[in-house]
Amino acid sequence: MLQKRPHEDVEHSAGPQPQVQRAGKIRACAECKKHKIKCEPVAGKHKCSKCLRGGLDCVPYNPLQRFQDEDALWKENAQGEIDQLRSAVQLLLRHNQLPDLASLPDKAPAAAQPVVISPVTVTENGISTTMIVPPMDMTRENSVEPDLDVESLVPAPMRSLYDLTRIRNLRSSTRLKSNANFKEDDFISQGVVPQAEAEDLLHRYMENMYQLLWDGLLVPHKTLDSLRRHSTLLTATILTVAALHTPGRGEMLQKCYNVFVSLAYSTCLSRLQNLDDVRALCLAAFYIPNLSWKLSGLAVRNAVEMNIHQSYHKLLRGHAEQRDNVRLWYALYVCEHQFSIAYGRPPLLHDDLAIKNVEHFINSTVVTPGDMRLLAQVALFKILTEAYMTFGSDPEQPLGERDFHQLRMFNFSIEQWRLLWQPRCEDSAVIGSYPSKGIVLYYHFARFQLNSLALRALPPPNATSSESLSYDRREAANIAISAATCTLTLIFEEPDLRRAMTGVPLFTHTMVAFCATFLLKMAKTWGGVAQHASPLEWTSEPAGLGLNFNIGQVLSLSRRSATMLVKVADSLNEKHLTRHIVRGIKELLKHFDTPETPSSAVHTNQPDTGLPPSGQLGMMGGVGAGLDPMDGFNMYDLIGSYGFGFDESFLEQATTNDFGLWTT
Template sequence: MPAIKRPYPGHPGPELTDCGTPARSRFDSLLKVSKVRACSECKRHKLKCETKAGEASCTRCARKGLKCVVNSELHRLIENDNEWKSHYVSQLEQVQNAVCDLLRRNEMPELPTYPSSYSRIPPLIMEPATPAAAPVTIEHAEHANASSAMAMTRENSQEPTLEESELVAAPMRSLYEVTKLRNLRSNLNSSVGNGASPPSALAQDFISRGCISIEEAESLFAVYNSTMNQFLWGGIAMPHPDLDSVRRASSLLTAAILAVAALHIPNSSDLLNTCYKEFANLVSQSTLNRYHTLDDIRALTIGAFWLSDLSWKLSGQAVSIATEMGLHQCVRKMLKGDRTQFEGAEVWYLLYLVDHQFSTAYGRPPIVREDLAIRNFKTFLECPESSQRDIRLIAQVTLFAILSKAYDLFGSDTDQEISEDSFAQLREFNVQVDQWRLHWQPQHLVSPYVGTYPSKGVSLHYHFAKFQINSLSLRSITPSARLSTDRKEAADMAISSAIATLHMVLEEPDIRNSIVGVNLYTHAMVAFSTVFLLKIAWNWKATSLNVDQAQVYDLVERIITLMSSVRASDKHITFHIANGLRRILTHLRLREGKRIETQVAGEEEKVVVADDEDTSSLGFGFFDESWNDFANLMDMFDFLQPGHWPTD
């Protein structure tokens, strides 16, 4: 086939089909090949072979009396070559038309917007050259596609169908019915089934690209599946049995699982950075995607539960995408008898926990409120598809429903103390938490992966909840204030719950052994309980509160030892908690020593910080008025804020 020349500047270019590919007439013109006309004698002498009309021999052969023979084999070879090329061009055109039709039916971008994987091969039809033309890479093409012009494509059916539409629907649905613009269509109209990524996703993920080997990926998947996945309510967030099925389901889920697993493996910085970068890039690319799957949402929740640098954003993004997909409607549809909505409902309950755990951690109001789904959890558990992991999940959901009511009643303003009249409601919340533990703990069975952690975890979260509720009694209260009987009772209960939390972490084997694998919320609550006790022991030891400074310091030292001894990547949050607590405890003991020295000398008590003293803890409000502000604690440890994960 002859070479195809670049069109000259100003050339109008080939006529294109509806899907942006060259028209058939252009293909035909490319395949036209001149016939072989010169005879053998003229060709041998490199002379022009001229044949008069109606004569069998050329002019030269007739004049010299030579036999005029044309090389028919070469002519036949060229004709055959032209024939098979024409055949395959026809097949290529059929494939292009079929792909364009499939893209239109699935409301996906048009074919020309997809970059070619073979950027080194020149295209069949080349655009006119420009004076400053630069090579176009795949990355540049993808960026151009992401920032392409605003699409205002209408549906194939242009006629409105008011007879079949809902009378009272969301306003955007009515706008869509009027305009028929595809970019107005919401995922509410699509099924909630666990769709899969395109078949090409597996061939294009970072394992296939060679960023990590398949052996490394299999090893990371095994670590996650047997540990972290089991701590997360028995595998709710990752239901796939093997790595291959995960890769086929979602590249985003694959990257999330491997990044979290790498975070829990010692001396794996390079592997962690590779997986983390891939996950962060995929999250960034998916931000403006219109279509997502349940596995994409699961990937965001997994990242939020363990990747401290991204959790602040991923938790909100997961809820936002889920509402676009209509997961909040799954339970309502289940109540009407549609059992196909079970998986979507399960993911919605998971998102409820993600949202409420991190609303607590970051001191922000939750997005997902107590709705029909939360109130009808019994119907969910009665489904034939329900299992032990769903019992563990719903137990947590019902606990955070109680805590949400307390949040709504008392608010989150750390400058606003609760009134004396509020302690009746506070006691009611304590009773509800007590009843919660009595109801759910017996239903948690021993796990073949994490032992008695499910049952012990109920007790741990029970102490978390009691601590959170009763610590409100000291909100915006100074150590010099006179405490009423009700306030002192609640404060002592908060202290005892915080101490019980640390005792469980230190002394219950299945809790102690799991401290490295549990999610970020558990680490945050352990840190919160520890700092609360340190502040009480330092600022309130002269009051009538039931606190023993020596006991608190001993517990903190043991927590530091435990957190420092875990086997994980140096970026794991436990190491940062241990280092932060060590600095605080050292600082307090230094100040305590100086206080004792001044008292022995008979001088007025006055603490002077030396020039070379580590004052890092002072800069985070450790002794300011917002001493029981949970969000303030997060700043102090600097482990829940964005921007602290090196990317090199």
């Protein structure tokens, strides 16, 4: 059996010994510890020698003091960061038109799962927009008890659902309060757009465009402070439109456009709206071509959610404050119908009581000159919408012979419209004869748009066939040709219209593009037939088709249109659509030029005589069977289709790669 070896240490071998109490150690004071010197106590004193000499408080050093100081410093820094984050979240909520942070519940229910709100980045055409998406929660009003109020026995179904559940998200929310903190949280105060630049752009808008759109109906605020206080979206819209109409402001245009797109994205699903936000969407639809269709529909839906469509009924019941809301409803009608008919798509708004009683609105209220011009367009687009519903927009559906009686009735309505409204739209001291001449311009364009339906879905003319069009179809086609020609000629000959072209909405520029393109494509289509006729027949009525179509005049008008639009574009931003319209017209004109007959052979300063200019026959000689210089162009995409086809056809034929603003 092994035995343990005795340990040499007697104390260890004897087992654990009691610890000897050490003498208490005097700790150095905090001051000596700080200077790393020996702390020498003084007999009979409560201070050490150093503290006595310096007259300092002699406090014993506490090793936990350092941790306490660090903890206090961390808490101070953390509180500052929390305050900064709270301010940033509040700014994002206001920027995206979401409820304030204070309105959110302080504490979620115990059974509820935590909701993580993460920024969502949306990228379209190279433009990234970051938005804060609120949680999809069904929060109830403070009063949650259902009420059997019989004030409205048959309300809308969703109103009944709201009354029953009191779920806040089911109720339309209208924010009519002003933004009192606009100087702290909008894009101008953040330095995205300098205030001096914003003031200059607003001044240009008020000077050049304010009067053209119904005497500023969509812009009720005339100062930058007032705009910023009432609607950040309207402010961004005006600055974007102004920059788009200012040469040499490409960089500023892009900044304003980015801000506008970001705000518009947030507006799509926001439940907090005001009237100025609706005005902003409508105004942007009139001037920003790549977003016009989307914005017009969004403006209408937001306005309906705010019950603007009921303003006319309230006005009839004596609520005079609803007059401006009715005007806004009329503006939305014109905006939405301009672009729906232009694109050949059914409109969202129908002819309600306000639209049907335009004359009653004139007789029952104080009507301004801007109101007259607005109501004139309401009456016109009411006629065009009825025609759209009658004939449809199917480009492969030709008009039957029985349809021409109805077409003549619409032509008669257009004639009556001009006779009624042109005297009502008086000239202005600011924009001259633009109001009355604008009525004439829209008259010609409406006749062109209606009667071009006579050529819809017809087979291309055959150069070897003498088959002529029917009398009714030929009559309508000749009206369309005459109206397109008169549209372009009117702009050339009226100086007030030419001056206004730098500030008119997109729709007017589209008129010029549509008319010029229609006539050029007619020149190509009927030109192949014309070359088989005698020169005299070719200049008047090609090959028995019975169309009063002068190819020389068409080419001259088209070149004059391009020349005029070049001058207009010089006063606009490089991104403006007018420059691309000019490029598109010139591209089409190139297909009529041959080495024997260059473009310079047609002098635009010479009057049109009805006969082809010298060298014109040689130019048209290459446009016929066996040689098609316009290969790749669909000749019927704009002829006779109710709607411009402007987005799908004309812009594709222009140099779309140059649309820097809309694609980057």
